[in-house]
Amino acid sequence: MVDNIRMQVTNSLSNSISENQRLGQLQDPQERQSIINKQISIQIKSLGLDEPWYSPKKIINSLLQIITLNLGNSRFFTTHDGSSSVNELIIEKVPNTILLFTSSSITVVAIGIVIGSYLAKMEGKFSDQLIAGLASASQSVPPWWFSMIMIVLFSFLLQIFPARSTPLISPDTPGYFIDLLYHMTLPFITMVIIGFASSVYYVKYIVLRIIDEDYIKTLGIIGLPSRKILLKHALKNAGPQLTTMLGLGLTATLGGSILIEEIFDWPGMGNLFYNAVIQNDSPLIIGLVYFFTLLYLLTRLLLDLTLSLLDPRISTGDE
Amino acid sequence: MLTSKMKLRLKNYKGGVLGFVLLLFLIGITIYTVFYIPAKERSEWNNPFYWIDYPKNAAPAWVNYFLMPFNQQLPEHKVYSKEEAVISSYAETDFKVNNLTFLYEYVYGQFPSAFSIPFSLEIGEISPAVEISVKRPDGLTFDLYYNSLDPIPSVQNEVGAQLSDGDTHPYEISQRLFSSSKEVIDTLMKYTNLFNFSLSDLPSEKIIFSETNSNIPLKGTYQFVFTTYSFDNDTILKDINLIIEGKVFGLLGTDEFRRDISFGIMIGTPVALLIGVAVASSSTTIGLFYGLIAGYKGGKTGTFMVIMIDIFLSIPTMVLFIILSLNFGRSLLFLIGLFVLFGWPGVALINRTFSVQIKNYPYVEASKLMGESDFKVVLRHIIPQLIPFTLANFALSVPAAILAESALSFLGFGDPSFPTWGQMLQDAHFSSAEILGYWWWILPPGLMISMTSMAFILIGRSLEHRAKLSKKQ
Numbered sequence: 192m193v194d195n196i197r198m199q200v201t202n203s204l205s206n207s208i209s210e211n212q213r214l215g216q217l218q219d220p221q222e223r224q225s226i227i228n229k230q231i232s233i234q235i236k237s238l239g240l241d242e243p244w245y246s247p248k249k250i251i252n253s254l255l256q257i258i259t260l261n262l263g264n265s266r267f268f269t270t271h272d273g274s275s276s277v278n279e280l281i282i283e284k285v286p287n288t289i290l291l292f293t294s295s296s297i298t299v300v301a302i303g304i305v306i307g308s309y310l311a312k313m314e315g316k317f318s319d320q321l322i323a324g325l326a327s328a329s330q331s332v333p334p335w336w337f338s339m340i341m342i343v344l345f346s347f348l349l350q351i352f353p354a355r356s357t358p359l360i361s362p363d364t365p366g367y368f369i370d371l372l373y374h375m376t377l378p379f380i381t382m383v384i385i386g387f388a389s390s391v392y393y394v395k396y397i398v399l400r401i402i403d404e405d406y407i408k409t410l411g412i413i414g415l416p417s418r419k420i421l422l423k424h425a426l427k428n429a430g431p432q433l434t435t436m437l438g439l440g441l442t443a444t445l446g447g448s449i450l451i452e453e454i455f456d457w458p459g460m461g462n463l464f465y466n467a468v469i470q471n472d473s474p475l476i477i478g479l480v481y482f483f484t485l486l487y488l489l490t491r492l493l494l495d496l497t498l499s500l501l502d503p504r505i506s507t508g509d510e
Numbered sequence: 511m512l513t514s515k516m517k518l519r520l521k522n523y524k525g526g527v528l529g530f531v532l533l534l535f536l537i538g539i540t541i542y543t544v545f546y547i548p549a550k551e552r553s554e555w556n557n558p559f560y561w562i563d564y565p566k567n568a569a570p571a572w573v574n575y576f577l578m579p580f581n582q583q584l585p586e587h588k589v590y591s592k593e594e595a596v597i598s599s600y601a602e603t604d605f606k607v608n609n610l611t612f613l614y615e616y617v618y619g620q621f622p623s624a625f626s627i628p629f630s631l632e633i634g635e636i637s638p639a640v641e642i643s644v645k646r647p648d649g650l651t652f653d654l655y656y657n658s659l660d661p662i663p664s665v666q667n668e669v670g671a672q673l674s675d676g677d678t679h680p681y682e683i684s685q686r687l688f689s690s691s692k693e694v695i696d697t698l699m700k701y702t703n704l705f706n707f708s709l710s711d712l713p714s715e716k717i718i719f720s721e722t723n724s725n726i727p728l729k730g731t732y733q734f735v736f737t738t739y740s741f742d743n744d745t746i747l748k749d750i751n752l753i754i755e756g757k758v759f760g761l762l763g764t765d766e767f768r769r770d771i772s773f774g775i776m777i778g779t780p781v782a783l784l785i786g787v788a789v790a791s792s793s794t795t796i797g798l799f800y801g802l803i804a805g806y807k808g809g810k811t812g813t814f815m816v817i818m819i820d821i822f823l824s825i826p827t828m829v830l831f832i833i834l835s836l837n838f839g840r841s842l843l844f845l846i847g848l849f850v851l852f853g854w855p856g857v858a859l860i861n862r863t864f865s866v867q868i869k870n871y872p873y874v875e876a877s878k879l880m881g882e883s884d885f886k887v888v889l890r891h892i893i894p895q896l897i898p899f900t901l902a903n904f905a906l907s908v909p910a911a912i913l914a915e916s917a918l919s920f921l922g923f924g925d926p927s928f929p930t931w932g933q934m935l936q937d938a939h940f941s942s943a944e945i946l947g948y949w950w951w952i953l954p955p956g957l958m959i960s961m962t963s964m965a966f967i968l969i970g971r972s973l974e975h976r977a978k979l980s981k982k983q
Contacts, residue, residue, distance in 0.1 A: 327525075327971070331963030333913055335920060336935060336956035339944045347947040354945045445826060450917055454939065465921065468832060476836075480829055487826040 201231055262478035267470045271362055277478035281460065288459035292444050295379050299386035300437045307394025308421055311402060325388035334385045335450035341381045352377040355456040378455045386440065397432045401425045431502040438494030445487055529968025532961055539779045552777045555929040561768040563589060565623060568759035570950050585618040587756035592749055605741050612734040612752040621716050621727055624755040630684040633659065634744020641737040642687060644718055647730025652701060652718060654694050659683055682748065689714045763950040766941040775954050778931045782912050782962055789849040789911035794904045797857025798896065804858065805865030806888060816862065822855040831914065835923035842925040845918065849911045857903050861896060868892050898977035905970030909963030916959050931955035
């Protein structure tokens, strides 16, 4: 990939240099080429591209570029407006990824809380086994394969949803957002089906453990209705654990988003990343890896902060 | 008689037993593949010439059982060899005619997807002429192909020409006539006036097997006649096949590249198990010892080691896997190394928690007070306690490796010399199989991945249930 970067620098430099007016006056093409080559070698030296990858100059250079979000231009991809800047490309795609994955993760957790706490109260034997079985199954089924099956089912056999989730109309037209939501339905349903069983299973497990605690039992003895205990006291105390579950679910889907977005052709970051990898568009790959990591770490940070808000015991810092 | 306690235990094992049965099934496939399919055949998966006699995009053969009530059975794949043909020959004044007739019983409700006739001839100095025609059940006869064989068109003939520089003739000519070839379609256009509908844009098999009034299949016995007109005695028909490509084939059908899917499923099994077991055994071993040292040592070393684990656990692995595979090649060994590198920290964290707990048990402290060395304490008291958990961890980290490998293969970073289920799904996705509805290409590989993961998860869960730390020893 380093060679790709060098190639790109060489290309962009030779373009900008040959556009120079003064060079155009030179008649001899060989002389002109030698000037261009000299300029390129000076630039390569100043950027440290001729040095091995571990040279501090090169590392500091690229680090500075990345920190200032100067991620360069993509070689093959453009935004809807025609800009090829990596930043703008990513900014165009990020909302779609967040829209799909956040909404489905929240739905999964919401379903988990509703059904999980209901099942914790009921303690039916059959439903317990069913949920445990479904949870094991959803962990062993590759989500991307399940997405393919869903496309066969809903796009080929039933023909309800489109197989390709990128809307055909341009983002400027008024009905775009509604069309986008319609195209989002199939990936959304798929991700909810994949996630809900383990979510229900974990919520049930968490709530069952809390219901067993003495203070909840005391509330029951006092005479509070069991529904109120569950909603007001048990779920409140399960808050930190449920948030952890949501956060871990979000971070887990981030990596998997590459495959799922590629299969559904959802216009998000994962799909862009996959296409960049296929086309070997190195500036875009580097930029997207950076953004993925950033988003991942940000989610984890947010998770930790929310946890300390929900459970003051965590924020003291002592072990 | 089962006591209630035994019943309870059996219930806990039910999942484990199911997992074990699944595992035995997979091991059975592995043994069959390793011992009965030679390595040479296994490496032919990506070789298109090996699969040329197979049908394209054929559904599994058992689909016909479901279509039987609707009388819409799909044509089966038929390969006729030279021995099945009826041979008749006669001599004219200056040439000899040699007829081979294949009888094809056609009883299906749909057209076959194609046919091809590969033949090879040994010819002398004068090249013979070849004619292929088909006699239909309604009495019509269509000529499909007529050609006087040119002695030097293809590579084989050039080799033959070199050999025959002296007086040693026979050349050998191998050709393959496809139903989609231009010659066949052009010759069929002669018969336009026999049909009541337009023949333009129709593939040749839909003309040959069609009724004349409307474009529906005409059932009955078809005679494919292969005729050679030879002008000397040296012309010998070496080999000929008639291949009617069906729309159903075998146990699991075929894919876009004519490959038998059941074959791919079988040769994918040992690779998946190898990856899973290799990664899981390495990462659980590393994780066991790392976690043990981190927990037992404690203090600054322990904290540092835990920080290392945290760093590894806070990396978005899928993105990193893709980047690393992109840069460092696509070998199986590299993939295994990659999964081990990011597989051990999770196991290490669990083992650390346990070893911190065990360290404070009275008998461990007692043996330390008695002056036993750290090494001996770990070996005699801590490791034996951790073994059940390690076994469970082993079983639970197999699916992670298998799923990761299939995901990477799906993205195109698999080792191309070892066909895997993930690669099959990648091919399917690239050929838009899910949009075209080739479910037989998508379902089996994914089901195998799920089944393998499921087997190990079930075994791991039931092992986890059994494992318990004991405070006494």
